[in-house]
Amino acid sequence: MITNDYTIFAAQGLHARPATALIKLCKNFKSTIWLKKGEKIIKLNSMLNLLTLAIKGGDKVSVIIEGEDEDEAATAIDAFFTEQLKEL
Amino acid sequence: MEKMTGTGVSPGIAIGKALVIQRTDAVLTGILLHEPSEKDAAVTQFEKALSAAISELESIKSDLALNADDHDLLNTHIEILSDPELTDSIIEKIRSEHRTAGDAVLEVINTFASIFENMSDDYMRARAADIKDIGRRIHLNLSGDKKNKGQIFKPGTILIADDLSPSETITFDLKLIAGFITRKGSRTSHTAIIAKSKGLPAIVGCTEAVTTIKDGDTIILDGSNGVVFVNPGEDLTNEYLVKLKAWKQHADSLRSLKDIEASTKDGVRIRLSANISKAEEWEETFDNGGEGVGLLRTELLFMDRESFPSEDEQFEFYRQVALQSKGKPVIIRTIDIGGDKQIPYFGLPAEPNPFLGYRAIRICLDQKELFSTQLKAILRASVFGDLKIMFPMISNIGELREAKSILKETKTTLRNNGIAFNADIKTGIMIEIPSAAITADLLAKETDFFSIGTNDLCQYTLAVDRMNEKITHLYEPFNPAVLRLIKFVIEQGQKNNLYVGMCGEMAADPLATLLLAGMGLRDFSMSPSAIPVIKNIILHSTLKMATEICHNVMNMNNAEEIRAYLKTVVENK
Numbered sequence: 001m002i003t004n005d006y007t008i009f010a011a012q013g014l015h016a017r018p019a020t021a022l023i024k025l026c027k028n029f030k031s032t033i034w035l036k037k038g039e040k041i042i043k044l045n046s047m048l049n050l051l052t053l054a055i056k057g058g059d060k061v062s063v064i065i066e067g068e069d070e071d072e073a074a075t076a077i078d079a080f081f082t083e084q085l086k087e088l
Numbered sequence: 089m090e091k092m093t094g095t096g097v098s099p100g101i102a103i104g105k106a107l108v109i110q111r112t113d114a115v116l117t118g119i120l121l122h123e124p125s126e127k128d129a130a131v132t133q134f135e136k137a138l139s140a141a142i143s144e145l146e147s148i149k150s151d152l153a154l155n156a157d158d159h160d161l162l163n164t165h166i167e168i169l170s171d172p173e174l175t176d177s178i179i180e181k182i183r184s185e186h187r188t189a190g191d192a193v194l195e196v197i198n199t200f201a202s203i204f205e206n207m208s209d210d211y212m213r214a215r216a217a218d219i220k221d222i223g224r225r226i227h228l229n230l231s232g233d234k235k236n237k238g239q240i241f242k243p244g245t246i247l248i249a250d251d252l253s254p255s256e257t258i259t260f261d262l263k264l265i266a267g268f269i270t271r272k273g274s275r276t277s278h279t280a281i282i283a284k285s286k287g288l289p290a291i292v293g294c295t296e297a298v299t300t301i302k303d304g305d306t307i308i309l310d311g312s313n314g315v316v317f318v319n320p321g322e323d324l325t326n327e328y329l330v331k332l333k334a335w336k337q338h339a340d341s342l343r344s345l346k347d348i349e350a351s352t353k354d355g356v357r358i359r360l361s362a363n364i365s366k367a368e369e370w371e372e373t374f375d376n377g378g379e380g381v382g383l384l385r386t387e388l389l390f391m392d393r394e395s396f397p398s399e400d401e402q403f404e405f406y407r408q409v410a411l412q413s414k415g416k417p418v419i420i421r422t423i424d425i426g427g428d429k430q431i432p433y434f435g436l437p438a439e440p441n442p443f444l445g446y447r448a449i450r451i452c453l454d455q456k457e458l459f460s461t462q463l464k465a466i467l468r469a470s471v472f473g474d475l476k477i478m479f480p481m482i483s484n485i486g487e488l489r490e491a492k493s494i495l496k497e498t499k500t501t502l503r504n505n506g507i508a509f510n511a512d513i514k515t516g517i518m519i520e521i522p523s524a525a526i527t528a529d530l531l532a533k534e535t536d537f538f539s540i541g542t543n544d545l546c547q548y549t550l551a552v553d554r555m556n557e558k559i560t561h562l563y564e565p566f567n568p569a570v571l572r573l574i575k576f577v578i579e580q581g582q583k584n585n586l587y588v589g590m591c592g593e594m595a596a597d598p599l600a601t602l603l604l605a606g607m608g609l610r611d612f613s614m615s616p617s618a619i620p621v622i623k624n625i626i627l628h629s630t631l632k633m634a635t636e637i638c639h640n641v642m643n644m645n646n647a648e649e650i651r652a653y654l655k656t657v658v659e660n661k
Contacts, residue, residue, distance in 0.1 A: 009411075009472065010411075011411035011412045011413075011414075012211070015211060016160070016161070016164040016215065016218070017160045017163075017164065019164075020160070020163050020164045020167045023167055024163075024167065045171075045172060046171045046172060046173040046174075047164070047167045047168045047171045048168060048171050048173050048174060048200055048219075049171075049173055051204070051212065051215060052203055052204070052207075052212075054207055054208075054209050054212045056209070057407075057411040057472075058407055058411065058472070
């Protein structure tokens with residue numbers, strides 16, 4: 001199991017477009033992937049659940065990954081939060 | 089004629105014929121399914137409708153004429169339709185709660201929509217429309233209804249609707265639409281976003297529109313003021329035709345200049361930034377082609393309240409500004425109260441000469457707690473964008489040193505507490521007091537940048553209170569004394585490789601643009617709406633011209649002559 005923490009550096013937070021990109025990204029992996037904000041935790045296979053977290057710029061979130069390809073998934077998700085999110 | 093009002097969410101004027109979009113929403117039937125075979129059939133029916141809905145969106149997506157935003161929106165809708173949370177809940181409703189496919193879809197969609205409607209964030213609240221839109225699409229596919237696809241619009245149509253759904257507006261031919269009026273909606277609703285991105289005027293929250301306006305009515309829509317006229321008379325129509333023409337010219341010129349860099353014809357790059365007071369003004373800054381914020385006023389944070397804002401409150405303000413900066417630089421001026429800007433709870437006693445009194449940096453150096461709280465908040469926000477700090481009203485090098493030493497102490501405190509900040513944050517000073525301008529060569533050695541504040545520099549140099557109506561004629565930024573000071577400051581900045589900007593009113597004065605460029609000024613900061621005009625002047629001139637203008641002006645001995653000369657220069661171009 002891998003856990004990584006991120007601060008959201010995108011002004012709009014995880015609004016519809018980046019949320020769509022994140023869900024699509026997670027679908028590429030067999031691992032189960034969760035996202036935690038404060039007390040709330042959701043599976044990253046649901047757009048609706050992700051949107052209801054209303055993640056804003058500056059929020060802190062954790063990503064938890066478990067499964068056979070967790071290393072690959074962690075690398076890709078890390079790139080999403082640290083690099084790609086700024087472009088979205 | 090009838091007049092109604094709403095919230096103008098996209099500026100501009102449209103005159104056209106109304107088309108009222110009526111939509112009948114699906115309602116619950118209340119029918120219950122008891123036989124397992126009925127339920128199986130309902131699930132299959134739902135799954136078919138779902139995949140039909142997805143293929144519909146995929147086929148709209150394949151239309152090459154779509155722009156990137158529309159494309160993203162469709163992707164989001166497809167992703168929601170594929171969300172197991174949604175589909176599983178609908179199937180569960182059919183199997184365990186005996187609902188028909190249609191009722192199950194409606195109930196689940198309404199549950200999700202109400203979650204979004206109750207969220208505190210405006211943006212997320214507006215997403216309820218996306219959810220309902222998706223529900224409607226599945227429902228239409230269930231009932232096999234012939235969708236009112238491809239509405240035929242006449243050119244210049246003004247659409248009147250209860251609300252417009254995201255996927256609906258994508259299929260509209262927006263070239264034929266002149267504006268939108270809806271009964272529901274907010275500034276962040278889909279109608280507002282689409283209208284703004286297409287430059288079409290729009291009014292939301294116009295409650296009488298749908299019931300009062302009939303197809304074919306003549307409509308004047310004033311999106312800038314949130315006013316609608318139904319079947320206006322000839323005089324009013326003519327009045328608005330004139331306004332419409334002016335608006336179009338204005339919008340065209342803004343659009344044509346927005347993405348062009350401000351450079352002279354001989355290739356000298358000039359940066360045009362904005363003076364703003366809150367994060368929301370970034371939008372206007374970018375719309376007008378601003379390349380950063382040359383002056384972020386912080387007084388607004390302290391005004392209209394009962395007590396000082398906490399460090400966290402201030403941090404949130406600077407952080408929002410940083411987050412929306414798209415990586416562009418922001419110069420934050422530390423609090424500039426006193427003088428004409430008073431804060432009641434601060435309890436500053438009235439002074440006989442407030443402009444020469446206890447104000448700005450003088451207060452900050454005296455009340456260090458107030459100052460370091462602000463600095464702490466700015467430093468904490470500095471990891472979110474390219475922030476710089478600027479001290480106002482510096483009159484001698486001692487004040488600069490003292491302010492920098494408080495900044496240094498503040499950084500140490502943060503570091504000791506393990507709080508992240510940009511350790512290399514640039515710090516500069518306002519040059520707005522003659523003593524600072526005259527010693528620009530000395531100050532330049534100990535600061536990262538200058539920003540010339542022409543309003544105060546002018547009133548202090550000329551000993552003219554700008555609020556005193558009897559002597560307004562003496563308030564004259566083109567007075568040779570003021571110009572000499574400005575030129576000296578720019579030259580000293582260049583000599584010491586300093587960034588020199590100007591954030592006073594002179595930076596937005598078309599008469600002064602070339603003169604200042606000729607003096608060597610490369611950074612102008614002004615109210616966002618002034619940017620296109622100044623940019624236009626720069627694009628049509630050369631540095632050679634500017635240098636010559638500067639040379640000529642500096643040889644003149646009075647403001648009247650200088651103004652007259654600069655006027656002929658601007659008019660002959």
